[in-house]
Amino acid sequence: MIEILPVRGLPALASGDDLAGMIRAAVAVRDGDVVVVAQKAVSKVEGRVVELADVTPSPAAVTIAADNEDPRFVELVLRESSAIIRRRGAFLICRTHHGFVCASAGVDRSNSGGVGRAVLLPKDPDRSAATLRRGLGGGVAVIISDSFGRPFRQAITGVAVGCAGLDPIDSFIGRADDDGRPFAGTAVHVADELAAAAGLVLSAAGGVPAAVIRGVAWRAGDRGAADTVMPPDRDLFGGWSPPTQPARDG
Numbered sequence: 008m009i010e011i012l013p014v015r016g017l018p019a020l021a022s023g024d025d026l027a028g029m030i031r032a033a034v035a036v037r038d039g040d041v042v043v044v045a046q047k048a049v050s051k052v053e054g055r056v057v058e059l060a061d062v063t064p065s066p067a068a069v070t071i072a073a074d075n076e077d078p079r080f081v082e083l084v085l086r087e088s089s090a091i092i093r094r095r096g097a098f099l100i101c102r103t104h105h106g107f108v109c110a111s112a113g114v115d116r117s118n119s120g121g122v123g124r125a126v127l128l129p130k131d132p133d134r135s136a137a138t139l140r141r142g143l144g145g146g147v148a149v150i151i152s153d154s155f156g157r158p159f160r161q162a163i164t165g166v167a168v169g170c171a172g173l174d175p176i177d178s179f180i181g182r183a184d185d186d187g188r189p190f191a192g193t194a195v196h197v198a199d200e201l202a203a204a205a206g207l208v209l210s211a212a213g214g215v216p217a218a219v220i221r222g223v224a225w226r227a228g229d230r231g232a233a234d235t236v237m238p239p240d241r242d243l244f245g246g247w248s249p250p251t252q253p254a255r256d257g
Contacts, residue, residue, distance in 0.1 A: 013208040014217035019120065022054035027142025030217055038146030041220040042139070043205035046153040046168055047118055047126050048216035049135045055127040056119060057083060072097050080114065083125055087112035103128060106236040107168060108244070109155045128153070132169025133231030140171045148172035148225055151232075152202035152209065158244040165206035167198035167232045174228025175199075175235050197225060198232060 014033050020026065026048060036042060050056065064078035068085055072078035076097035088101035092108055101112040105128065113128035129135045132151045140149040151169030156162070167175060175198035205218040 009204075009220065009222040011204060011208055012219040012221065013215045014219065015215060017048075017216055020048055020051040020216070022052060022056070024052045025142070026052045027139050030139075031143060034219055036143055036147055036219060037221065038144070039221070040146075041148045041150060041173065041201055041223060041225060042143055042217060043150045043152050043165075043202055043209070043220060044136075044139060044217045045209050045215075046113075046128060046132070046151055047115070049129050049132070049139070049151055049169075050126045051120065053129055053135065055129060057125050057127060059083075059123045059125060071099070080111075080116065080125060083114045083127065084112045087114055087127055102239075105132070105168070105233060107155075108242070109153075113153060113168075128168065133171065133233050134169075136169040136171035136231070145172070148227075150198055150202050150205070152205060154206065165199070165202035165204075165209070167196070167202040170198045170232045172227060173198065173225045175230055175232055177226065196235060198235070201225075 012034060014030055016033050017029050026044070030036070030042065030044070059077065059079040062079040062082050064072070064082040065085065068082035069078045071094070072081045073096070081097060084099055084101060087103055088099070089104050090102040091099055092102055093100040098110070099112070100108065100110055102108050103112045107113065114125050116125050119126050129151065136149040136151050140147060143149065149171045150167045152165045153168045154163040155166040157164070175196060177195045177197050201220055201223065205220060208218045209215050
């Protein structure tokens with residue numbers, strides 16, 4: 008049986024807090040568990056919260072923001088981006104310095120702990136996951152999750168932006184399907200599936216910063232989520248452009 012246990016009762020998080028210790032105090036973590044921690048919780052204890060009052064927007068940020076967005080927020084998005092993939096007014100889909108393609112480069116003002124603040128992604132989510140794993144005990148796996156949209160779906164779902172202890176991808180290549188035919192290219196992003204499952208209790212409204220998934224068989228591994236980012240030369244969506252419409256005769 009698979010269980011998803013919400014971690015409740017944690018106090019408001021601040022820079023320097025012992026997040027692993029707080030999770031241990033709130034729930035009895037067992038060997039074999041997968042602990043999924045919301046990115047925002049990790050960012051807060053790592054000091055990745057920015058006061059917009061301290062941000063000076065660049066001319067580019069002012070132009071993009073126009074009358075629809077706070078140029079200080081746009082400035083943070085630009086700083087956290089390695090490339091702008093798509094733009095609709097002041098709304099930006101960006102590639103972060105980690106390689107993730109997501110809205111606003113992961114910069115978010117919701118559940119930031121106060122008005123006029125924004126939370127940035129951890130600088131190195133895989134390292135963050137490894138640090139939490141050491142604090143929780145080596146018999147668990149840790150996933151840092153965030154909510155991403157997808158180019159082929161409406162709404163958001165949980166995605167693993169960092170992981171430690173488990174192999175994030177389970178390759179089926181070479182295995183046989185039900186008809187005995189070997190898989191040629193199928194691989195399952197187990198870490199993303201676990202992040203999405205934890206999203207059932209990690210409410211977007213806040214209040215549950217972590218979840219423990221129990222009863223799932225996972226394979227130990229040293230790869231992080233960064234190793235599973237689609238290379239730009241294979242990315243059919245992050246660099247996608249609409250096809251040119253052929254000219255019509257007559």
